Each structure stands twice: as C-alpha cells, then as structure tokens.
Amino acid sequence: MSSPRLMPTKRLLFAAVACGLLLVVLEGVLHALCVVSGPIDRVLAESPSAPIPICLVDPVLGQRPNPAYPSHDTRGYRNKEAREHATVVALGDSQTYGMGVSMDEAWPRQYETLGGDSTYSIAFGGFGPTQGLALTPLALSLRPGVVVYGLYAGNDLFDCFSMVHLRGQLPELGTADPAVAAAIADAERSAPIHAQIDGLFAGGHTGVRGVLARHSKLYGVVRAVKRAVLNPFEDPWTRAQHLAQASGGREEAVEIGRFRTVLTSTYRLCGLNLDDVRIAEGHRVCLEALRRIEQQVTAAGARFVVALIPTKELVFEAIIAHQGVPVSEDFTRLVACEREMWQRTRRFLGEHSIEWVDCLVPLRGCLDEGRQPYPENADGHPNAAGQQAIAAAVAAALEGR
Numbered sequence: 001m002s003s004p005r006l007m008p009t010k011r012l013l014f015a016a017v018a019c020g021l022l023l024v025v026l027e028g029v030l031h032a033l034c035v036v037s038g039p040i041d042r043v044l045a046e047s048p049s050a051p052i053p054i055c056l057v058d059p060v061l062g063q064r065p066n067p068a069y070p071s072h073d074t075r076g077y078r079n080k081e082a083r084e085h086a087t088v089v090a091l092g093d094s095q096t097y098g099m100g101v102s103m104d105e106a107w108p109r110q111y112e113t114l115g116g117d118s119t120y121s122i123a124f125g126g127f128g129p130t131q132g133l134a135l136t137p138l139a140l141s142l143r144p145g146v147v148v149y150g151l152y153a154g155n156d157l158f159d160c161f162s163m164v165h166l167r168g169q170l171p172e173l174g175t176a177d178p179a180v181a182a183a184i185a186d187a188e189r190s191a192p193i194h195a196q197i198d199g200l201f202a203g204g205h206t207g208v209r210g211v212l213a214r215h216s217k218l219y220g221v222v223r224a225v226k227r228a229v230l231n232p233f234e235d236p237w238t239r240a241q242h243l244a245q246a247s248g249g250r251e252e253a254v255e256i257g258r259f260r261t262v263l264t265s266t267y268r269l270c271g272l273n274l275d276d277v278r279i280a281e282g283h284r285v286c287l288e289a290l291r292r293i294e295q296q297v298t299a300a301g302a303r304f305v306v307a308l309i310p311t312k313e314l315v316f317e318a319i320i321a322h323q324g325v326p327v328s329e330d331f332t333r334l335v336a337c338e339r340e341m342w343q344r345t346r347r348f349l350g351e352h353s354i355e356w357v358d359c360l361v362p363l364r365g366c367l368d369e370g371r372q373p374y375p376e377n378a379d380g381h382p383n384a385a386g387q388q389a390i391a392a393a394v395a396a397a398l399e400g401r
Contacts, residue, residue: 055124060169061131062162065124071103075138077122078103086120088112088398089139091132091293092150093159094125095309095381095390105384107150110391115398123150128159129289130170136293140300147297148394149290151345152309153338154380158197158271160289161282166194173285183277193270193278200250200267240377251378252331254316256323259367261316262378265331268311272337283341287348294354306349306356307394312380314338315363315373357397362389 065076098106373386
C-alpha cells in the first residue's frame with residue numbers, strides 16, 4: 001500500500017503529465033489548422049504576413065517579386081505599369097524598392113517627379129549588385145539613357161557573398177585566390193554566416209523563448225492576443241523601446257534631442273565587418289559586379305551612376321556624437337567599418353571611372369532641417385522624407401546630363 005504522504009505527489013505528477021499531453025495535442029491541432037488555413041497561419045506567425053506572398057522562389061536570384069502582389073507590375077517590379085521604355089532605370093534592394101513607404105514615396109518615383117524623366121524600378125529586398133548584374137539585360141531592354149544602382153551598405157556585401165559562394169550563382173565572380181577560398185571554407189565550417197545573419201535579422205527572443213516564438217503555435221496564440229489587446233493602445237515609441245529592451249542587446253533605443261529611433265548595430269555589423277573574410281570577399285564581389293554592370297551599360301550607350309546609400313546608424317552618428325548620447329561598442333565598430341567600406345568603394349569606383357553620388361549628406365541634411373529620415377522603430381529603411389533626400393541627391397547628380 002502506498003504511503004499517504006506520496007499520494008499528493010502522484011496526483012501532482014499525473015496532473016503535470018496530463019497537462020503536458022494536453023499542450024502537445026493543442027499544439028498539434030494548431031499546427032494542423034495553420035497548414036490548412038492561411039489566415040490562421042498568418043495570425044499566429046511570429047511576423048504576420050500578407051495574404052499574397054510578396055516574393056516567389058527564383059533559381060538564379062534566390063527570390064523575385066511576385067507579379068500578383070499589390071503595387072507590382074506584370075514583371076513583378078514595383079511600378080504602375082510594366083513599361084517598354086524608360087529614360088531612367090533604378091536597380092537595387094529594399095532601400096530602392098521603398099520598403100515601409102508607398103510606391104509613390106520610394107525614391108525612384110520621387111525622382112521621376114523631381115527630374116521629369118520616365119523612371120522604372122527593378123529593385124527588391126535581398127537584391128545585391130550580383131542580382132543587379134543578372135538583371136542588367138532587363139534594364140537595358142528598356143533602352144534607358146541612365147541606369148542608377150542603389151548600393152546599400154547594410155547588407156549588399158553579404159548578399160553578394162551569399163549569391164556567389166552559398167548559392168553557387170555567377171561562379172565566375174568568386175575568388176581565384178586559394179588562400180581566401182580556404183579561409184572562407186574554414187569560417188563557414190566553424191560558424192556559418194547565413195545562420196548568424198538570419199538569427200540577428202529575426203530579432204525577437206533568444207534561448208527557449210526564441211524557440212517557442214519561432215515554432216510554437218500556442219505561443220503564437222498568446223502573441224496574437226497580446227497584439228490584439230495591447231498594441232492598439234500602446235504608443236509606437238513605447239512599443240519600439242519595449243521591443244529593443246527584449247532584443248537581448250541587439251537593438252538600442254536612442255533619443256537625440258527631438259529625434260528618437262532604434263539602432264540595430266549588432267545586425268548591421270555582422271554584414272559590414274570587413275575583418276570577416278566572407279564579408280571582405282562579398283565586398284570584392286560587389287565591386288566587381290558593379291564594374292561589369294557599368295561595362296554593359298556604357299556599351300549600350302547609356303550612363304551608369306551608383307547611389308551610395310548608408311545605414312541609418314551612420315546617418316544618425318553625427319548627431320549622436322554631437323549630443324554625447326551613449327551607444328554600444330557594436331555601434332562604434334559599425335561606424336568605423338562602414339566608413340572604411342565606403343572609402344574603399346569610392347576609391348574603386350574612381351579607379352574605374354564609375355560615377356557615384358553620396359546620399360549620406362542629404363540624409364543627414366534632413367536631421368539638420370528637423371526632419372527625421374527614418375522611422376522611430378528598428379526599421380532601417382528610409383521613410384518618405386529619407387526617400388525624398390535620396391531622390392534629390394540622384395536628381396542633382398543627373399541634372400544637366
């Protein structure tokens with residue numbers, strides 16, 4: 001006969017096992033519902049997605065914009081129509097696509113208004129200069145007078161490395177130096193850079209909480225309820241601060257006088273650390289891709305210009321330093337790496353007689369004028385004011401051609 005003292009323990013153990021089984025069953029049911037119901041899956045997702053996917057898988061580009069997505073033309077790009085001719089064609093990534101702003105607020109469309117030239121955007125998130133090289137024939141099929149490439153410091157180096165060395169596209173752009181190739185292989189074996197970038201880009205939580213956030217649908221139910229109940233009543237800046245605090249140091253909320261935003265220095269540093277052989281190789285590939293784009297564009301009788309688009313962190317750095325706002329060590333390292341990257345980039349472009357326009361000064365000019373060129377949250381894409389600054393810089397560079 002069991003001791004009376006053990007009975008409560010057995011009952012508690014039984015209850016715990018029963019609760020655990022119930023949670024497993026509920027988790028399974030929710031996963032099944034997400035498989036058969038797109039709306040439920042979107043509601044419970046870590047980041048709610050749109051009913052129509054914004055991109056499709058592409059064997060060369062990795063992904064391409066979906067023609068069925070709102071504001072995309074029949075080619076899939078973000079234009080009012082799939083033009084057969086355009087005076088100016090813009091190539092680039094999400095900074096040029098205009099993530100976070102309307103199509104009319106993205107810099108290619110704002111340039112069209114400023115410059116009066118018909119403009120066509122062939123840009124999408126995740127496109128680096130290697131994708132730009134693959135898309136140059138499409139750009140030239142529109143018989144442009146000018147092709148502008150929006151080169152973004154934040155992730156174009158990684159995107160170039162990824163396309164050539166991780167996905168095996170455009171292998172002719174890969175390094176011919178056996179020592180560099182061996183160093184890249186060693187670095188990938190010890191700490192795959194794609195996993196590092198993806199982990200930092202996901203933001204959110206780490207550890208057990210991070211696993212639950214990414215994979216548990218029960219956790220998704222709690223998250224969805226929180227979104228529905230708390231978000232509508234929470235001040236956007238307060239929410240941005242809370243998310244930064246919960247990021248485990250990957251994000252830092254800063255207030256600089258009248259301006260406030262969230263910096264993502266740790267994530268950006270991972271894609272700009274030239275001491276990492278893979279990022280240094282990505283930079284080399286990036287520059288070589290730009291050189292080959294320029295050759296094709298000029299051979300077609302058009303003009304090629306590279307718009308140098310900095311990170312949000314570098315744009316804010318001047319007023320952060322002026323105000324003496326405390327920042328992380330990663331922020332300081334990021335700024336140093338980005339300055340070095342731009343110095344090498346400008347030197348390369350000059351050596352190959354490739355035109356460029358620096359967008360850092362006009363973006364910082366927004367701050368000087370009291371206008372914030374980026375959102376208050378962790379989004380690193382320029383807002384409408386920032387996009388206007390880029391458009392004005394491009395217009396000034398192309399004026400009088």
